[in-house]
Amino acid sequence: MYDHQALEKKWRKRWQASGLYKTSEDRKKPKYYILDMFPYPSGVGLHVGHPKGYIATDVLARLRLMQGYNVLHPMGWDAFGLPTENYAIQNKIHPRVATEENIATYKKQLELLGFSYDWEREVNTTDPAYYKWTQWAFLKMFEKGLVYESNEPINWCPSCKTGLANEDLEDGRCERCGSEVELKPMRQWVIKITDYAERLLQDLDKLPDWEESIKEMQKNWIGRSEGAEIIFPVLGTEENIKVFTTRVDTIFGCTYVVLAPENDLIPRLCGKIKNWTAVEKYLESVKNKTDLQRTDLNKEKTGIVLEGIKALNPFNQEEVAVFAADYVLNSYGTGAVMAVPAHDERDWDFAKNHDCPIRSSVSSDASYGKASAGACYTEDGYLINSGEFSGLSSETAREKMTRWLERNKFGARKVNYKIKDWVFSRQRYWGEPIPLIHCAACGVVPVPEADLPVVLPEVKSYEPTGTGESPLAAMADWVNVKCPKCGGAGKRETNTMPQWGGSCWYYLRYIDPHNDKALVDKKKEAYWSPVDFYVGGAEHATRHLIYARFWHKFLFDIGAVSYGEPFIRLKHVGLIMGEDGRKMSKRWGNVINPDEMVKKFGADATRVYEMFMGPFEAATSWSTNGLIGTRKFLEKVEQLIAGDHANSAIDKKTLSLLHKTIKKVGEDIENFRFNTAISALMILVNELGKFRVDKTEGSLLLQILAPFAPHLSEELWESSGHSESIFQSSWPQYDAALISDEMVNLVIQINGKLRATLEVSADISETEAWELVQDNETIKKWLDGKTVVKKIFVAKRLLNIVVK
């Protein structure tokens, strides 16, 4: 038993006092920047799952420190946003005060776990000195034309009373509160992230050390599809219907065209639409539907034909009907599609309901050119009924037909993305003010850089208004300002930025946290950037990680940073579930508090256990018994180093094991395979326990244990006579000569089945092995009366004898 409470307290104090974790700026050394996704300090504090990623990065940070790197391993707070604001409203305290309290709680909890953060670099997104630069970057985007004001309908959460970005939805519901969102036209600021869609996609290939799964999620989210835009002239008018399709090859099967109900062509054509009253009624009925209702795949496809309107298929000059139907989305492509019921499921469903003709133009069959009757055929195939293009494969046809379109000015090649521009306005209080001023004479005028930051003012009521205005709008003396351009009467923009704004670039601020002249000093940035390793939850794959990559690329384009991607290597941390296998939540009463575990079993045991639970990326269930197991392991270590041993000195085999373990632990930490590293340490400690361990061997063990269990290792390191911190010692080198085995277990198989193992010298030859085997009683039995057909020998591994 050791007194973990006293011991851990002692070392936390000493490390603090000695400045052990102060980041060195000594440029002669190689740098290593290892980063966690900074937490949102909520009112409830951390549960044991939160620190898992932080422990992992801390283990690697400590390894790098011992390997002689300059390590940047910072921590900070992503503190703007709705939860704090709601908590503040509920508890009648100011969000700033709530934030301060929550940060204090979080910090205390983190410190208990003994992380090696340099707190002098702490950042806080709600600090005006920080968000000055969030606003600065926004203004740069504004300057470059990447920001625009829009009145388009956007997602509106009726419960949070704010507009939301597409990324803030989960299955048509508000990701925060779960309310069904409404589509509401609102004035809002939008960032053209779509301008960066192609680069965000392409550059994923430059990130070989990102997990494939995260890259896939981003690819899905960006949703690139290649196709063509085609013009269908509207007969008897000057208007054209532009459609987007990835399947030009099916166009001879197009039997009608569909417009999204919101397509602005419809009102323009109203004079020609004979059934306008009915059409208007349909459009009205669609308007009242939520997005969730509209995109319900199970519902019947509704729509209405626009009587009196015909569109011309440019390929065959056919006149086709035009519908308005809500299965076509206005927000994707051109808000209009050419319908090919024979080769598209959705068009097929609609055509069946609305008696539209169905005509095949692609066959699965090259030789007979038969149309598939009675079913929708969506695969590629060979063209039929397609004039000069008949007989071509879908792929060739797409190419040729696209060229035909371009030649005849009826359309062009086009790439579309699913990702939408980033709705950047929130009608809430607790966020960065958007630094723009509206002036009657000059329009929208940016706040001059010298006037940044635009500080979030103190308001009496910060409750959301629900009117589409933020609570800031009520602050007359803050809102009314002189126009920076003409000096006339101006009004400040009262929307605030979304929570994602401040987290887009915080990793750059750690590099140079107190700079008031620039977002980050260029020389410092060039040294520390990019982040070598980034660790956090997979839930950020399509939110924070897309936004941050975009923001970084923008900063790169304006020369503020030196590299095009922010994070070189990325791993996601698996959740820790409750002991009952469910997600930890108050609702289930299965939340485990880390403070309690640290108090009972120690920070070291908690750290070791969380790393031992399973593969880092995997979700695993908490087990307090498991934690007790790792505590026992640490006690064994303590006994081993501190205890009296009458045993003999360690043998060669165990010394070899020690060196193998040094190698394995180092490699496993690099690869984030902590569970096998701990397992190897346990095996080593079990073996060493059989012997008397001298100072040299004991010190080696402590050094490789130290990243996981820093307090105990440091204590035992000191008590075994070292005067410097263990983290100032160099990570041990394993002795390559010692780790190659002299003796190995050679597996003897008969017909691939294990029949014996022989302990033999590692360099045994096939002939020697065969001779040994023939003398072996068990093997003899199996060879008896059989003919040896073949022998397979794998050096140091096995001899397989094939018999008949």
Next chain:
RNA sequence: GCCGCGGUGGCGGAACUGGCAGACGCGCUGGACUUAAAAUCCAGUUGUAGCGAUACAGUGCGGGUUCGAUUCCCGCCCGCGGCACCA
């Protein structure tokens, strides 16, 4: 529907590049110590048969390739995650 990941003892999970399946930990069983319990230590712990050496079966299911498959290939089933009337 599309994309990705996974399925190994009672549980969490190991297994390099196709070469001893179940390391390590938890739990459980038996024993030692103890008046007793806890703690600790020792032994055992995939299933079936056997006192036993041992034999057979065994990594979601069905096939295949191979001297040899948890690992590779084909076809399924189940679970998780992402995207989704995206034309």
